[in-house]
Amino acid sequence: MAEDFSVKFTDKQYLPDPSVKKNSWIGDYQKAYNAFIKDPDSFWDKNASELHWFSPYSKVKEWNFPHARWFPDGKTNIAYNCLDRQVQNARRNKVALIWKGEEDTERIYTYRQLYREVMRMANGLKKLGVVKGDRVCIYMPMVPEQIISMLACARIGAVHSVVFGGFGAAALHSRITGAEAKVVITADVTFRRGKSIPLKHIIEEAIIDAPSVEHVVVLRRELHQPVEIHREMEVDFYDLIKDVSPDCEAEVMDAEDPLFILYTSGSTGAPKGIVHTCGGYMVGAYYTTKNVFDIKDNDVYWCTADPGWITGHSYVVYGPLMNGATIIITEGTPDYPDAGSYWRIVEDFGVTILYTAPTAIRMFMKMGEDWPDKSNLSSLRILGSVGEPLNPEAFEWYYRVIGNNRCPVVDTWWQTETGMHMITTMIGEPMYPGFAGKPIPGVVADVVDKDGKPVPHGTGGFLVLKEPWPSMFRAVFKDPERYQKYWDTIPGYYTVGDLAVKNKQGYIMVLGRSDDLIVVAGHNIGTAEVESALVSHKAVAEAAVIGKPDDVKGNVIKAFVILRLGHEPSDRLKNEILYHVRITLGPIAMPSEIEFVTSLPKTRSGKIMRRVLKAKEMGMDPGDISTIED
Ligand code: PRX
Numbered sequence: 183m184a185e186d187f188s189v190k191f192t193d194k195q196y197l198p199d200p201s202v203k204k205n206s207w208i209g210d211y212q213k214a215y216n217a218f219i220k221d222p223d224s225f226w227d228k229n230a231s232e233l234h235w236f237s238p239y240s241k242v243k244e245w246n247f248p249h250a251r252w253f254p255d256g257k258t259n260i261a262y263n264c265l266d267r268q269v270q271n272a273r274r275n276k277v278a279l280i281w282k283g284e285e286d287t288e289r290i291y292t293y294r295q296l297y298r299e300v301m302r303m304a305n306g307l308k309k310l311g312v313v314k315g316d317r318v319c320i321y322m323p324m325v326p327e328q329i330i331s332m333l334a335c336a337r338i339g340a341v342h343s344v345v346f347g348g349f350g351a352a353a354l355h356s357r358i359t360g361a362e363a364k365v366v367i368t369a370d371v372t373f374r375r376g377k378s379i380p381l382k383h384i385i386e387e388a389i390i391d392a393p394s395v396e397h398v399v400v401l402r403r404e405l406h407q408p409v410e411i412h413r414e415m416e417v418d419f420y421d422l423i424k425d426v427s428p429d430c431e432a433e434v435m436d437a438e439d440p441l442f443i444l445y446t447s448g449s450t451g452a453p454k455g456i457v458h459t460c461g462g463y464m465v466g467a468y469y470t471t472k473n474v475f476d477i478k479d480n481d482v483y484w485c486t487a488d489p490g491w492i493t494g495h496s497y498v499v500y501g502p503l504m505n506g507a508t509i510i511i512t513e514g515t516p517d518y519p520d521a522g523s524y525w526r527i528v529e530d531f532g533v534t535i536l537y538t539a540p541t542a543i544r545m546f547m548k549m550g551e552d553w554p555d556k557s558n559l560s561s562l563r564i565l566g567s568v569g570e571p572l573n574p575e576a577f578e579w580y581y582r583v584i585g586n587n588r589c590p591v592v593d594t595w596w597q598t599e600t601g602m603h604m605i606t607t608m609i610g611e612p613m614y615p616g617f618a619g620k621p622i623p624g625v626v627a628d629v630v631d632k633d634g635k636p637v638p639h640g641t642g643g644f645l646v647l648k649e650p651w652p653s654m655f656r657a658v659f660k661d662p663e664r665y666q667k668y669w670d671t672i673p674g675y676y677t678v679g680d681l682a683v684k685n686k687q688g689y690i691m692v693l694g695r696s697d698d699l700i701v702v703a704g705h706n707i708g709t710a711e712v713e714s715a716l717v718s719h720k721a722v723a724e725a726a727v728i729g730k731p732d733d734v735k736g737n738v739i740k741a742f743v744i745l746r747l748g749h750e751p752s753d754r755l756k757n758e759i760l761y762h763v764r765i766t767l768g769p770i771a772m773p774s775e776i777e778f779v780t781s782l783p784k785t786r787s788g789k790i791m792r793r794v795l796k797a798k799e800m801g802m803d804p805g806d807i808s809t810i811e812d
Contacts, residue, residue, distance in 0.1 A: 189691070194615055197612050198610055202610045206610055207473050208623070222649070230242075245650050248666065250650040252465070252652045253465070256436075256461050257435065257437070259434065261337040262337070265293065278295075279511065280510045281512070296329075299326075307340060313340070314338065315341065318335050318341070318342050319365070320489075321347060325401070326511070328344075337430060339439065341441065344444065344490050345357050346491060346770075350765050353453075357455075358389065360659065362394040367399040370401070370402050370404050376518070378403075398416045400416055401419040437461025438462075440457050442458055444492055444598055459656050465653065466651060467501040471501030472501075473608070474622065476609055477505045481534045483533075483535045484533045485509070491705070493537075493569070512527065525556065528561065533561055537566035539568060539704040540570050543567065543572070544576050564592065565589045567593045569704025571618075572616070574616040600654065600655075602653040608620075608622060617685060624651060625647065629644065629646075645692065646677055654676075680693070700727070700729035700737050703735040709728075712773065713725045715762070715771070716743060722743055726790045727740065739772070739774060740774065741777070745778060756776045756778075
């Protein structure tokens with residue numbers, strides 16, 4: 183791993199208008215941060231007390247490194263805090279959710295309507311025998327029923343495991359069997375670029391040899407040609423909730439009961455089931471949504487992520503709904519039917535807070551300023567970014583072209599494991615392009631060397647988190663060793679796996695992963711998962727993949743493949759192997775390039791040295807190769 187390298191950057195700074203800070207929830211960053219440091223438990227208690235608890239907690243946390251319990255004897259329910267709390271007050275008839283599909287289709291739910299649908303679905307799940315603690319896999323496109331299903335699970339204490347609808351059968355299978363899901367909720371199709379893409383056959387394949395699955399609930403969207411329902415184990419989504427009672431009390435959950443599992447790619451082996459709990463996650467998602475996005479009652483909030491990722495969990499569904507916001511979700515792609523589609527949505531719905539990914543911003547930069555210029559973007563107030571470094575050029579374009587030099591940009595650094603934002607530039611503070619910012623009030627983070635000593639500004643090092651936070655993951659599902667590993671790498675701290683650097687002002691720039699993960703268009707792809715998909719093709723003997731920098735996606739995947747005897751390299755075989763990965767793992771994990779090779783650089787213990795492949799690919803010095811086998 184790299185260490186003690188110097189990083190060059192400029193001191194260029196953008197100063198927001200003073201009114202931003204004056205009118206914000208957080209007020210002065212430093213004051214808020216000092217209050218937190220002085221008394222962390224009171225800080226979190228104050229934030230937690232803004233939510234509903236069926237019975238209050240008697241202490242804020244118990245911390246036995248590396249295991250935390252937050253609000254340990256408190257009882258609550260996150261779905262109650264998203265819905266019941268809102269329908270009991272002036273937000274009952276406020277719009278909770280606007281869904282925009284392709285071809286101008288639209289559906290709108292008020293808080294009351296969403297509440298009723300969630301209760302019906304909760305009763306539907308109960309009818310299938312789902313009880314508190316059971317796992318439910320949700321494999322759906324971005325439709326309101328995806329969110330309704332998540333909230334229904336949370337309402338009855340079932341643990342949801344949402345799997346991104348773009349994953350293929352093998353990726354879905356390992357996530358279903360890993361979580362031992364009892365029920366899978368899916369849809370017949372997803373719509374993309376004017377076409378319907380079938381999903382149900384992927385589920386049918388994924389549940390072969392998945393003995394835990396008792397039922398599959400299918401949302402049928404193709405009304406002209408409805409897919410067949412196999413009655414023994416399948417049930418239509420709306421049939422399931424047709425005759426159920428419209429009332430369903432929220433289950434009283436212990437704060438430390440699991441709320442959901444979300445699989446994320448690991449640097450080695452199978453994907454990791456990150457476990458989040460009811461109370462701590464709830465407080466973290468609520469507090470950050472309120473303060474980082476400065477959400478107010480008249481905001482129209484649009485986060486473009488899919489609930490298949492943590493961003494969708496915390497900042498499409500739970501955080502905004504707990505704050506009583508009006509949220510927008512869209513099923514379409516940003517450049518369909520043309521590159522103006524996002525900006526028309528901003529104008530049409532009067533979006534005030536937009537939260538998207540650098541890969542989308544860079545794609546829009548490429549398409550030119552004419553597209554955003556066609557729409558009136560003056561409703562925008564705050565711009566957010568997440569998933570990978572927001573490079574200075576992309577920051578400046580976002581700030582100038584989309585925000586008209588007036589909207590603060592919050593580049594939020596965090597992870598599936600952290601559950602909530604950890605580092606950003608709180609609104610009202612000076613912004614340094616390329617730097618995500620400082621630890622938010624509630625978080626203690628630093629850049630250190632491999633022994634845990636802080637490195638001076640300008641010197642690169644490892645990003646670590648030094649103190650527990652409420653929405654920290656509590657476990658890797660059924661894999662305590664992998665949980666422990668996060669805390670053993672740099673003694674005493676949580677090692678996040680990213681390299682970073684600080685400037686004189688203490689702002690942190692995240693440079694990228696220090697391990698074998700490739701971030702493609704903001705999605706973590708484990709090299710191990712792609713390599714094993716490649717090797718599962720009959721012509722492939724061995725494979726290694728690396729990330730290659732890409733202007734738009736941040737990185738793309740390049741694969742080096744050794745063929746089995748009897749197979750000759752050809753373009754046709756390349757395409758066949760690529761197609762195989764695409765259907766196994768899904769389009770996001772598909773390499774953009776394959777090179778056939780006859781050997782791979784390995785250590786004597788047989789570990790593939792990906793950094794050597796990468797250095798060669800980029801025309802760089804491969805560094806220390808003393809451990810290379812041949
Ligand atoms: O490498 C960092 C990058 O994404 C990783 C976490 O990925 P995941 O668990 O899938 O969660 C993504 C959404 C929170 C991090 O370790 N990352 C995330 N946000 C940023 C980032 N890198 C730089 N800047 C960010 N704002």
